[in-house]
Amino acid sequence: MTLLxxxxxxxxxxxxxxxxxxxxxxxxxxxxxxxxxxxxxxxxHVPAAWTTMLAMGLVGxxxxxxxxxxxxxxxxxxxxxxxxxxxxAVVMLTTGPIWAKPIWGTWWTWDARLTFTLFLFxxxxxxxxxxxxxxxxxxxxxxxxxxxxxxxVLLPFIHLSVYLFRTLHPRPxxxxxxxxxxxxxxxxxxxxxxxxxxxxxxxxxxQRIALARRREMEAHDLA
Amino acid sequence: xxxxxRDAWTIxxxxxxxxxxxxxxxxxxLVFTVLVLLVLNxxxxxxxxxxxxxxxxxxxxxxxxxxxxxxxxxxxxELENQALDGLLLAPVSATSxxxxxxxxxxxxxxxxxxxxLPVFVLLFNVPVAHALLPLLGVIALATVGFVAVxxxxxxxxxxxxxxxxxxxxxxxxxxxxxxxxAVQATARLLAARPVSEVSGVLRLLAAYDxxxxxxxxxxxxxxxxx
Numbered sequence: 001m002t003l004l005x006x007x008x009x010x011x012x013x014x015x016x017x018x019x020x021x022x023x024x025x026x027x028x029x030x031x032x033x034x035x036x037x038x039x040x041x042x043x044x045h046v047p048a049a050w051t052t053m054l055a056m057g058l059v060g061x062x063x064x065x066x067x068x069x070x071x072x073x074x075x076x077x078x079x080x081x082x083x084x085x086x087x088x089a090v091v092m093l094t095t096g097p098i099w100a101k102p103i104w105g106t107w108w109t110w111d112a113r114l115t116f117t118l119f120l121f122x123x124x125x126x127x128x129x130x131x132x133x134x135x136x137x138x139x140x141x142x143x144x145x146x147x148x149x150x151x152x153v154l155l156p157f158i159h160l161s162v163y164l165f166r167t168l169h170p171r172p173x174x175x176x177x178x179x180x181x182x183x184x185x186x187x188x189x190x191x192x193x194x195x196x197x198x199x200x201x202x203x204x205x206x207q208r209i210a211l212a213r214r215r216e217m218e219a220h221d222l223a
Numbered sequence: 224x225x226x227x228x229r230d231a232w233t234i235x236x237x238x239x240x241x242x243x244x245x246x247x248x249x250x251x252x253l254v255f256t257v258l259v260l261l262v263l264n265x266x267x268x269x270x271x272x273x274x275x276x277x278x279x280x281x282x283x284x285x286x287x288x289x290x291x292x293x294x295x296x297x298x299x300x301e302l303e304n305q306a307l308d309g310l311l312l313a314p315v316s317a318t319s320x321x322x323x324x325x326x327x328x329x330x331x332x333x334x335x336x337x338x339x340l341p342v343f344v345l346l347f348n349v350p351v352a353h354a355l356l357p358l359l360g361v362i363a364l365a366t367v368g369f370v371a372v373x374x375x376x377x378x379x380x381x382x383x384x385x386x387x388x389x390x391x392x393x394x395x396x397x398x399x400x401x402x403x404x405a406v407q408a409t410a411r412l413l414a415a416r417p418v419s420e421v422s423g424v425l426r427l428l429a430a431y432d433x434x435x436x437x438x439x440x441x442x443x444x445x446x447x448x449x
Contacts, residue, residue, distance in 0.1 A: 067445055119396050126393045133383035143379045146442045147393065150372065153438055154397055157431055161400040 003213070007206030014200030021189070021196045029189045041099045047193035048091040049117065051201050053155075055085025056120060059127065060152025063145035075141035078148055080208035082127050084201055089121040112162040119158050123151045137216075227322070230315040234323025239330055241300065248296050249334060252289055256339045259285045260346055274347040279409035282343055283365075283402055286336055290366065293331045294373035295390055297324050298381045307381075307447075317444035321374065325436075328370045336362060354412040357421070361408045364428035368401035368435060375439040378446045397435075404428045 025043040032039035062078035065071070096114065097107040108114065127147055134140040182190065242249055263281045267274075301307035310320060340362070344351055351358055373394055380389040405428070408421040 067442075119399055123396045126396060129392055130379070130383065130389065133380075133385060133389055139382065142445050143383075146375070146379065146446055149442060150375070150397065150435075150438065153434060154400070157400040157427075157434075158396075160427060161403040 002210065003206055004210035007203050007208075007210055009203075010199060010206055011203030014196055014203050017192065017196035017199055021192050024192060025189050029185050030183070032186075035103055038099055038102045041095050043189050043193040045092060045095040045099060046190060047197040048088045048095065050194060051197040052085050052088040052092055052117070052120060054198075055081045055088060055201065056123065056155065057152060059085065059148040063148030063152070066141060066145040067149075072137075072141065075144065076209050076212045077205070078144060079131060079212060080205040082124055082131075082144075082148075083208055084204040086121070086124040086128065087204070088197065088201065089117070089124055092117055093121060115162045116158050120155070123154070127151065227316055227319045230319035231322035231326060234310070234315065234320060235326035235330070238297075238300075238324070238327035242327075242331065248293070249331065252292050252331070252335050253338050255292060256285055256289045256335055257342055259288055260339070260343055264346060275349055275413060278343075278347055278349045278413055279406045281347065282340075282409060283406050285339060285343070286332075286362070286366070287369070287398060287402065289335045289339065290332050290369045290373060291391055291394065293328055293335065294370070294377045294394070295387055296331075297328050297374060298377050299386070302381055311447060317447050318440055320447065321378075321440060321443035324378070325370060325374045325439075328374050329366065332366055332370055336366065349413060351413065353415055354418075357418045358409065358412050361405055361412070361421070361425070361428070364425065364432060365401040365405035367432045368428060369398055371432065371436045371439050372397045375443055375446065378443065400431055401428055404431075 021043060025040050029040075029043075031037060058081045059078045062074045062081065066074035066078065096117075100109070101107050127144060130147055131140055131144050134143055260281065263277075263284065267277055298307065301310060311317075315323075340351075343349070373390070376393050376397075377390055380386045380393065383389050404424045408424040408428075411421050412418070
């Protein structure tokens with residue numbers, strides 16, 4: 001089976017999981033007591049946010065591996081991961097305000113975590129812009145690897161520096177010691193959401209890599 | 224190590240001598256800095272907002288723009304007559320080249336800031352004498368962070384299309400941690416708060432400088448050599 005077809009099937013599986021997530025979140029998960037139905041967006045928003053961070057991390061790791069091994073496959077993976085990560089960042093940045101409007105009473109606030117994710121998104125855009133501005137493939141691979149690694153190192157710094165401001169965002173509710181945990185029904189729904197997003201991410205990345213390969217082959221044929 | 228630093232110093236001296244002889248870049252950067260300060264002054268309502276409330280933001284927006292201008296210049300001037308190829312053929316390591324450019328850029332930005340700070344104090348009537356030393360420390364730490372990343376990126380963007388636009392797009396997200404730290408520290412220092420209150424910020428700035436100078440030193444050779 002080619003990578004493109006495998007990617008399509010993976011994406012399809014991800015979409016099925018996503019449909020399952022919607023059904024479970026809306027019909028079989030209890031309504032949160034204080035936030036009401038608005039809280040349901042949590043099951044899409046949080047997995048999308050985690051996937052975005054994973055995508056950025058993998059762009060950096062792929063950059064390190066490319067500079068060490070000079071294998072073009074790592075560059076193709078980094079490109080795909082950055083593009084797919086941008087899509088998940090958009091999901092995160094649109095579902096967030098939709099939730100924030102009824103709960104916080106405002107679409108956007110300069111809260112630490114919001115600012116952090118916004119810069120994550122802008123980092124992705126800068127990365128893709130750089131890729132678009134370099135035509136020579138080897139140069140593009142090296143430049144984007146350098147930028148990806150710098151981005152990976154930058155993230156903890158943005159994380160630290162935005163915490164110099166006060167934060168309004170809900171505190172961590174899954175990995176937290178000494179606070180009441182998420183009820184098990186909600187946790188299962190959240191984990192289903194994470195699974196759906198990760199399978200979708202994998203499917204998208206596989207298809208994007210297949211596309212990049214085909215483009216390279218066409219460019220090679222023309223040359 | 225000693226030889227690498229000597230080579231770096233040679234490259235920095237070459238850049239600075241070039242700058243000193245033509246003076247176009249430094250003069251335009253200085254005029255630009257003063258103009259940004261003037262523009263920002265007219266961007267506020269003096270009856271409604273006190274200058275001191277806006278001062279840290281104004282100072283750092285100005286310095287950020289000025290640094291960006293300086294960084295665009297660093298490798299741009301090596302494009303003429305394929306000077307960059309000459310530099311790469313010369314028996315100096317890529318690390319020395321990075322350090323040389325870093326030193327020259329730091330000197331350039333330092334001159335701009337040395338002129339910008341008094342003009343800022345004068346125009347916005349913000350007393351800084353009581354916290355001058357810690358303020359200079361904050362400026363130095365933040366500037367090293369800006370310039371370390373900026374020098375690395377400016378070597379990349381010169382070979383892209385729209386280089387002048389590409390540098391700010393890539394660089395600004397990287398300026399956020401030093402910028403947030405610098406603005407917070409400046410605000411506290413101008414408000415005559417004790418220096419101990421900004422020690423956390425200073426540590427963050429110092430950590431940023433160390434990490435990114437090292438990272439850029441490691442990565443720079445990959446941007447100029449095959």
